[in-house]
Amino acid sequence: MKRFAFMFIGFSFACTNPAPEPDAKPTSQPDKQAAKPAADPSPQKLVTLGGNITETVFALGHGAKVVGVDLSSLYPPEAAQLAKVGYYRQVSAEGIISLAPDLVIASASSGPADVLKKVTDVGIQLESIPATKTLDGAKARIAAIAKILGAEAKGQDLIESMDEQIKAVEPGKTVKKVLFIYARGAGSLNVAGTKSAPDEMIRLAGGVNAVQGYEGYKPINSESIVAAAPDVILMTTRGLKSVGGPEAVAKLKGVDLTPAAKSKAIIAVDDLLLLGFGPRTGEAVTDLAQKLSSLASEPAKR
Amino acid sequence: MPRLYAIILIVTLLGVSLLSLANGAMAIAWSDVLSIVSAELGLGQDPAINRGQQGVLMSIRFPRTLLAILVGGGLSVAGALMQGLFRNPLADPGLLGVSSGAALGAALIIVLGASLGLSGVWVLPVAAFVGAVVSTVCVMQLSSVGSKTVVANMLLAGIAINAIAGAGTGFLVYLADDDQLRDLTFWTLGSFGGASWSDVRLGLVLIALPTAIALMLSRSLNVMLLGESAAYMLGVHIQRLKQIIVVLVCVVVGCSVALSGMIGFVGLVVPHLCRLIFGPDNRKVVPSSLLLGATLLLGADLVSRLVIIPAELPIGIVTSIIGGPFFLALLSTNRKKGLW
């Protein structure tokens, strides 16, 4: 019985709460095609696997060519309406092939590898794009995809405006300590350390990660959170909702004793926007910086 | 087994196999299916064949169909063997810790594989199989008294090993990042999406062969139901039989899990269903479980591929959604008849 419950919960999460791609951890890498035929100069039908990949293709103006996406491709809204070939880590080979794409642009962390191989075996080209969750990674992704689509000029535009937006972020008077919690319901709470997507975003927005002691995500540890004493709690919108809103978050063990909880400084940003490191990264940084500095005016009760 | 039933089951299996080959996200007309197959057999090339269709039929649908038949038949026969061994119609291979051991092996690779420097498409299936074998060996060791295997102890040992393996897997789930967690979840739900011809070849050795051996044990299995002492009196080598059953179940289920992830429910429901329909004689239950299990799993795979085109539903969900209520219905009608 427990196994079935886990299965259903697990799958419903996969469907309804597709996480933006996390930090690049080397997992199943799809093999590059063994004998690469000459690249199609202008692919007309695309399948994109990965939320930020899809976003980038649309941002470059080639969204009309996309015939299929994965389940985590939720932005822009037109993308969310397209045919879904599965979750990017568990795609359907026949599904992709049946859409008869000229090119599949896949995040490096999509898979499984043997399924993607079936797609390339049939002669469909697949371009693998690195999944690094950093600003540089975002820019590299835009450049790489732009090159594939022959939209280098537009790509350059996107990169430059991203740089401008980030440069325009003014550091606030005080550098706020921000703690990022990735939540999947109140029972599953992970805190982001260094070398993670939230860490980078916080830094770009002029804050500092309250957690410096480890890399990647770790399950919540109430004592460490109190010790970290964050001024702000940052979450994704879905994560915040799954815990039950800011009031519920403020009551979490450990969180309740932080300055953030006391001054009710709990903010949330859309998952894909905050952690996707897609073309809207600049926008996301600006947005986050604004939210952080607007909290500066509230006196922190110690 | 009555000829008529055997023919019906075989014909149904063939029918569902043909449906499986002809249907999917990609539309392939029957005539094209035939042309592609005859081309493969060297009976002349049809230049009009679309490479995409050929690829889909030969490297996706064919191996997938064959693997589903192997796994469906194998798991069902393994379930029948377990129900004979434990003399309980609700026993399933999971009691030996095979599935939880395999899950632990898979979880280890999914979560720690990268940090352990292990990569390659075969690492996960091998780890799952090794996990299954190690679990079973532990259960056998724990349930031996002297040189004898005590079935009652096996049950307890299985519970213990399941708990330990479950704890290990749970800990790995705790450590897992989001991607790994989803990989693990999908693995737990099972899929034939990655089925390849080498999988099928492996399945022929590690699933088909043991299953054939199991068919030959039907008569002994019947006698075992009288109890071990009575079976001994009738000339059954009970220790040897128990050990053979455990080995067969371990290999068949371990291989199935390694190749297609965890597909629960089949090993429990199919033989039980066959017993309800055909009676408890294992000379009918085992072969009918083979055919019915293969057909049902193939049907479930077909459903999983058609229901949310072009994506696929994990097959474990399909087997549970369809199998569960159907099984309940059958149970309640048979309870009224005074059988179980």
Place this chain on the structure above:
Amino acid sequence: MLEAQNITVKIGAKLIVDDVSMMASPGEVVAICGPNGAGKSTLLRVLSGELKPTSGQVKIQGKPLEEWNSKTLATQRALLHQNSLLSFPFSVREVVALGRFPYDEDRDHDEVVQSCLERVDMMTMADRVYTTLSGGEKQRVQLARVLAQLMSQDSDHKVLLLDEPTSALDLPHQDATLAIAADFARTHRYAVAVVLHDLNLASSWADRILFLSEGRLSASGSPHQVMTPEIIQAIYGLDTHIIHHPDSGRPLVLVRRSDFNRQPDEHHQQAEQTD
């Protein structure tokens, strides 16, 4: 022919069977009796080959058990257990047919199954589901199965072992079961060894009775020889009367009840007073 020489069974430090030697010849019914825990069932398990004795040897048809091929042995000796563990819904007919396991499948078992069912008076229930039967009915089906096990071309001189076969049976069927065993002994020259609690049944049907007490063979002989108050007192610690069956003359045991020597009137008076 069943022979047991110097059988000793020691489990841990406990001596369950202590140097017991016995024999059951073709045509003989030997009853093994004794108090609870005397080692009767253990002895029977050694005789059947299921349990290896700590020391001693069992021979069937003159050949030691270890030298028998298990399937061939199954055609020569069979054991009727006290309880059956079968909980699957086989039909009565199918259960009896299970007894044919030692024989090749293509031989015609239906006749054998039929005649065995007739022998135990279960023909009318041949198509019933075994699990729906009463305890006594199940026992008769098991007996039929055991008989079916031993039926073969050379159908004589088999060894039939029965472990308290009458516990769940009603009076007529208790008698009938032992009558069947005795009949097979007489007509087919079976060697029969039966563990029985009921001394009177043993006396009525056995040619010889072996009394086991604390693992040792305490007495052995014909019913007339061993069913005496002295021997029964020594083994069971009970005072008994021995009477003789009006028809067969076999000794029957009646436990003495000294406190039952009451006048009928006294009993009624006492009852009225307590009302």
